[in-house]
Amino acid sequence: MLAKRIIPCLDIKDGRTVKGINFVDLRDAGDPVELAEIYSRQGADELVFLDISATEQKRKTLAELVYHVAEKVNIPFTVGGGISSVEDVDLLLHNGADKVSINSSAVKNPQLINDLVAKFGSQCIVVAIDAKEIDGEWMVHLVGGKVPTKIKLFEWAKEVEERGAGEILFTSMNHDGTKNGFANEALAKLSLELNIPIIASGGAGNVQHFVDAFIEGKADAALAASVFHYKEIEIKDLKKELKTKGIPVRI
Amino acid sequence: MKIVIINYGAGNIQSIKFAFQRLGYNAILTHDVNEIKNADRVIFPGVGEASSAMKMLRQSTLDNLIPELKQPVLGICLGMQLMCNSSEEGNTKGLGIFNTDVVKFSDKVKVPQIGWNEITELKSELFKGIADGKHIYMVHSFYAPLCKETIATSDYGLKYSAALAKDNFYGVQFHPEKSSDVGERILKNFIDKA
Numbered sequence: 144m145l146a147k148r149i150i151p152c153l154d155i156k157d158g159r160t161v162k163g164i165n166f167v168d169l170r171d172a173g174d175p176v177e178l179a180e181i182y183s184r185q186g187a188d189e190l191v192f193l194d195i196s197a198t199e200q201k202r203k204t205l206a207e208l209v210y211h212v213a214e215k216v217n218i219p220f221t222v223g224g225g226i227s228s229v230e231d232v233d234l235l236l237h238n239g240a241d242k243v244s245i246n247s248s249a250v251k252n253p254q255l256i257n258d259l260v261a262k263f264g265s266q267c268i269v270v271a272i273d274a275k276e277i278d279g280e281w282m283v284h285l286v287g288g289k290v291p292t293k294i295k296l297f298e299w300a301k302e303v304e305e306r307g308a309g310e311i312l313f314t315s316m317n318h319d320g321t322k323n324g325f326a327n328e329a330l331a332k333l334s335l336e337l338n339i340p341i342i343a344s345g346g347a348g349n350v351q352h353f354v355d356a357f358i359e360g361k362a363d364a365a366l367a368a369s370v371f372h373y374k375e376i377e378i379k380d381l382k383k384e385l386k387t388k389g390i391p392v393r394i
Numbered sequence: 395m396k397i398v399i400i401n402y403g404a405g406n407i408q409s410i411k412f413a414f415q416r417l418g419y420n421a422i423l424t425h426d427v428n429e430i431k432n433a434d435r436v437i438f439p440g441v442g443e444a445s446s447a448m449k450m451l452r453q454s455t456l457d458n459l460i461p462e463l464k465q466p467v468l469g470i471c472l473g474m475q476l477m478c479n480s481s482e483e484g485n486t487k488g489l490g491i492f493n494t495d496v497v498k499f500s501d502k503v504k505v506p507q508i509g510w511n512e513i514t515e516l517k518s519e520l521f522k523g524i525a526d527g528k529h530i531y532m533v534h535s536f537y538a539p540l541c542k543e544t545i546a547t548s549d550y551g552l553k554y555s556a557a558l559a560k561d562n563f564y565g566v567q568f569h570p571e572k573s574s575d576v577g578e579r580i581l582k583n584f585i586d587k588a
Contacts, residue, residue, distance in 0.1 A: 144511065144512060144549060145507060145509050145510070145511045145532075145550055146509060146510040146511070146512075146529055147509075148509050148510065183574070188509070188510055210408075213408060213409055213412050214412045214415070215412075215416075217413065217416065217571070217572065217573070217574050217575070217577065217578060218531070218572060218573075218574055219531055219533075219569075219572045236406050237406070237408065238408065239406065239408040239409050239412065240406070241406065241409070241533075241572065263442070264442045264443060265506060265535070266506050266508065266533045266534070266535075267406075309506055309508065309533075310508060338501055338504050338505060339504055339505070339506070340504050340506075340508050340509070363504065363508070363509065364509070393510040393529035
């Protein structure tokens with residue numbers, strides 16, 4: 144049976160991890176490769192690296208990081224953040240990334256999804272969608288959720304699937320950072336209306352939130368950052384608990 | 395031990411090279427016929443679309459070479475699928491090593507299948523030291539049905555071949571290079587095979 148996936152997300156700036164990292168066994172708290180290895184040993188199923196730097200060196204620095212992660216880590220990983228062209232993706236996949244995630248660039252130029260899928264295949268193209276529920280309607284937002292658009296979440300998600308994306312990474316701006324749980328209703332609706340895997344993001348605060356995202360939200364995978372970085376939740380404990388709730392996981 | 399990874403332009407093969415590096419082997423990426431013929435172990439990778447991958451194999455005459463190889467050959471993911479008789483993906487003929495036809499998952503399950511699934515009914519030295527029901531990483535929309543060459547089974551809406559073997563040829567649908575310790579053990583078993 145296919146297992147539900149637990150995915151820690153690492154924010155990267157200029158080749159270094161940002162956000163609080165709280166591992167006593169970590170020699171260099173800013174080294175993404177070392178952190179990735181630790182997560183992998185703890186039972187993470189996949190990793191996401193989100194590059195938030197905005198320098199001219201960005202492309203090269205990110206590509207080098209991908210190479211070093213691929214060299215050391217024996218689980219799949221996705222790279223996202225400011226990727227906007229076939230050339231960007233080619234470089235990252237060539238250096239060892241398993242998947243790339245695109246967000247604003249896909250909204251601005253939806254054809255990019257088709258172009259990437261045609262060249263690299265659906266399996267490595269993740270489309271990330273940030274959305275916010277406003278007056279009962281889920282609306283797509285850009286630039287890390289800061290800029291609203293007139294695009295509706297469910298319509299955009301359907302279009303993303305039709306254009307060939309392999310997975311959707313859905314972040315609820317209403318839930319992100321609250322630690323009050325995932326947007327389970329919207330997740331379940333995405334999962335029912337679409338036939339590609341859905342990764343839940345935004346709102347993880349405790350173990351029960353993951354249980355809810357998988358059972359009520361019907362998510363295929365759940366992504367979180369701070370609960371793992373600050374060791375509020377240990378991946379091993381989380382998976383044990385999920386297993387006792389009858390949720391299939393890899394232990 | 396000379397390990398070659400056939401480089402015919404299909405997908406992310408850097409990760410496979412790194413996996414062997416972690417095991418202490420320097421695998422060579424090549425499309426050179428002589429280099430492949432003279433290797434002790436041959437890895438036949440592949441990510442992408444079946445009919446275009448077959449086209450690339452034909453252009454470099456590797457479609458004739460691969461079925462003739464005598465040393466242990468391991469097809470990974472699309473590589474395994476291309477070793478079958480045919481694939482529904484782009485309606486292409488395969489290399490005809492495994493006597494089964496690759497077809498698409500039905501829309502009763504989410505396609506592609508992405509993630510960690512269990513391998514069961516393990517029937518080969520490739521899985522030495524690996525317990526039934528261990529998880530490996532899969533990413534695919536098409537699958538090889540069960541057949542007499544099946545050496546491992548997975549379940550995704552139906553049971554299908556997670557791995558195939560015939561004579562010196564092995565194929566795995568999953569990505570051993572991305573399947574944590576279990577995947578590394580499988581690669582090691584492939585190298586250690588006498």
